[in-house]
Amino acid sequence: MGTALDAAALRNEIGGIAAIWYREWKVFLREKSRIVASIVNPILWLVVFGGGLGRNVTVPGTSYQAFIFPGILAQAALFSSVFFGVYIVWDRKIDFLKEVLVAPISRTSVFLGKVAGGATDSVVQSLILLVLGAILGAAGILPGLSITPASFGAALLILALAISGLVSVGLIVGAMMDSPEGFQLVSSFLLFPAFFLSGALFPIDRLPAWLTPFVLADPLTYSVDALRHAILGTAHFPLALDIGVLGVFLAAMVWLGSRAFDRMRI
Amino acid sequence: MPAIALDRLRREFGSLAAVEGLSLDIGEGEFFGLLGPNGAGKTTTLLMLTTLLRPTSGTALVGGFDIVTQPLHVRRSIGIVFQDPSSDDTLTGYENLKLHGMLYHMEPGLRERRISEVLELVDLTDRKDGIVKHYSGGMRRRLELARGLMHRPRVLFLDEPTLGLDPQSREHIWDYVERLVEAEGITVVLTTHYMEEADRLCDRIAIVDHGRIVALDTPAELKTVLGGDVITVRAAAPGLDAVRALGIAERIERQDGAVAITVRDARTALQPVLHAIGPVESVEVRPATLEDVFMHYTGREMRDVSAEGGWAQRSMRLRSGTR
């Protein structure tokens, strides 16, 4: 009896997560400009920064453009994932949040549905960038970059893990803000240091030693590192460490996010 | 067990007490009206009862569950149509309803049947695939109603649901809701500024002002308290003291620059009242309505001559409220 009830409750919560995801997916499909904007920026970084400013930078084992490709993937994932949190502020503004918060599902499920929705958006974007990377690599435009089916799949899995944690961060900030401007401000404070400290654009052992603690505390560092494992075959930390840190990060953010959503009021 | 039991429910916003400790039982299957001028605290009360707003103190049981300590249980048995539109305007009407069905755990077959049913009800069937952004105000309102009714909650909260709807749509929707109440015994809490609507639909009505209940009874009882008929007189200098001296006026109130005199029976009272009041510009006699009751409890009475300015303001507010 007890277990039957529990199974029904669980089914309801999963249904609720699916409902929230369904809505985010519909919005994503309708707002095509979101996808285009999220693709254009990373390409500019690759071509302008990697091919221009970085032309003379040397890194061990590969070309600079190939070296920053995993970094740019991680950066694109970082920005689109965290910025997804602004839509919760938006939902509150258009009062749609009331419809969700009054529904018979737990706040944890609302949060997980949102994470699933945001992660889907960012993963689709990553997928497009990976395909572009494979094409540009094969065409010789990004010299030294060769993406095999195996590295493609591994990179996508790593990205999905990292993205889920990053979307959670954005949602936590969003749950605490009541204006898009406030969200923008707070997230910029998080995003730019996270990006520059992560080693996306240079090997982290070239940074001054006093920055090392910050580099190690930055979850993006491990995303970039794991992606280098998958795509370039060499990196700074062991892959198991990267994955472990990203897993712990995700678990911590989901826990925090459930609490933030529990406290959230209209 | 009452469907809803408010126990000293109170909510403050800073120094303002929007709801000042309401205690009240609403029975299962009851159609209950919450009337009051703008800012009386109606929406605040409904948001607390639907667990979206935390009370400052006190609590309430909805369907036997505590809104503060068991919010998820409460949310399983309620539905609400919000005063402000809360659909997603990037989705289509149909998508909004489908999302709602999913959020309320309706299995797909039932969900599709209900979506067709409520779309038919609010006359949006042929616009269901249009993006809500492109709906008119009334269409959006109707979509909200369709959504609130779709999952057939045990307790339904309606916060000014028919505001801005044409009379036909209102008629349609109320027929449907009344049938639901009859067939399924659901409890409805309604706020509205349409007095005839409240009069016709509600089993009981609470009139609230400044976060407090100032009157609570059946519409019929509320009207008998006022007496039977209202004589409305426009006059340059009405002899109200003389009218008062007659001892047949139940109430004398100023309304929109005229004077409303409530009497038990206008057939016998009209002659002496007109005689006492002196020369008049116009006279109108009609049975007392809920509107009069509302004015009586929320507008200020004639006796407070000193507060004339305050009264005028209040009357403006009321008028903008009833549109």
Ligand SMILES: Nc1ncnc2c1ncn2[C@@H]1O[C@H](COP(=O)(O)OP(=O)(O)OP(=O)(O)O)[C@@H](O)[C@H]1O
């Ligand atoms: N979030 C809020 N912050 C501050 N004050 C609020 C808030 N919500 C409501 N109030 C105040 O509480 C009082 C009651 O507001 P409420 O919305 O409950 O009134 P209402 O009876 O629904 O009025 P209306 O007929 O205009 O819908 C008002 O004075 C309003 O300004």
Ligand SMILES: [Mg+2]
């Ligand atoms: Mg209101």
